[in-house]
Amino acid sequence: MLLDTSEVLVTSSEIRSMVERVGKSLNADYGDEELVVIGVLTGAYVFVADLVRELRMPVVVDFIQVSSYDGTVSSGQLTVKKDISVSIEGRNVLIVEDIIDTGYTLTKLKDMLLKRNPKSLKICTAFNKYERRVHNIDIDYKGICIPNKFIVGYGLDYDGEFRNLRDVCVVSQYGGN
Ligand code: IMP
Ligand code: MG
Numbered sequence: 001m002l003l004d005t006s007e008v009l010v011t012s013s014e015i016r017s018m019v020e021r022v023g024k025s026l027n028a029d030y031g032d033e034e035l036v037v038i039g040v041l042t043g044a045y046v047f048v049a050d051l052v053r054e055l056r057m058p059v060v061v062d063f064i065q066v067s068s069y070d071g072t073v074s075s076g077q078l079t080v081k082k083d084i085s086v087s088i089e090g091r092n093v094l095i096v097e098d099i100i101d102t103g104y105t106l107t108k109l110k111d112m113l114l115k116r117n118p119k120s121l122k123i124c125t126a127f128n129k130y131e132r133r134v135h136n137i138d139i140d141y142k143g144i145c146i147p148n149k150f151i152v153g154y155g156l157d158y159d160g161e162f163r164n165l166r167d168v169c170v171v172s173q174y175g176g177n
Contacts, residue, residue: 001173005152010144010168015126015154018143019047022124023054025141026094034058036093036118038084040109041065043098046155046163047126047143051096062086068105078108093118098155099127099146103135110137126154127168 026035034057039048041063052059065082093113100106106123114121124141131148146168152158153165162169 003158004172004174005162005165005169007170007172008167009146009149009151009170010127010154012154012166014144015168016050018126019050019054022141022143023051026051026124027054027056030057030092032057033092034060036060036062036086036088036091037096038088038093038113039063039096040098040105041082042163043155043157044096044126047098048096051124060086064109066105066109068108078105078112080112088113088116088118090117090119093121094141095121095123097123097125099129099151100125100137100139101129101132103133103137106137107135127151127156 035055037048037052037059039045039061048061052061062084063082064080064084067079067081095106095109097106110121110123122140125139126143128139128142128145129148130145150158150171151168152162152171153168155163156168157163158171
């Protein structure tokens with residue numbers, strides 16, 4: 001099967017406007033208070049890089065990598081593959097995701113980080129695939145709503161590829177050998 005990524009869903013200039021809008025909103029809400037930004041690897045690295053450069057308060061950036069599985073395992077579990085290096089106790093924390101789909105990853109991640117007693121914990125996502133939501137989650141800072149399609153670009157991948165695309169594109173498959 002060959003992959004087609006020629007359909008642009010969100011252009012790089014629409015993404016730039018979104019990043020500015022979300023940045024302004026964060027600046028207004030946090031003022032001069034320090035913010036610990038935690039990017040969820042790998043997909044969020046591009047959004048984090050752009051977003052933190054819009055921020056005017058003191059910012060600390062770190063990353064976490066988790067893998068989640070649901071359904072087949074009775075309990076449903078989140079495995080931390082790479083944890084953050086900073087302590088978040090008593091600090092304002094913002095989790096930054098590339099995309100929220102079923103909401104499973106963020107629900108689990110939020111519960112896990114809340115146990116570390118941050119002063120506040122909010123969620124920000126570049127893209128929101130709301131039609132697929134299974135786990136209800138409050139998203140404090142929403143980027144762009146997208147339909148139920150598999151997208152790549154701006155950090156998002158298909159099997160490790162296409163993270164470098166400037167626009168967000170829809171992946172479709174077409175026949176081939
Ligand atoms: P959730 O736990 O179902 O909300 O899954 C969120 C994660 O699934 C995201 O952080 C992405 O890594 C991945 N994901 C969901 N939809 C897409 C997509 O359309 N393109 C690329 N990755 C996606
Ligand atoms: Mg992700």
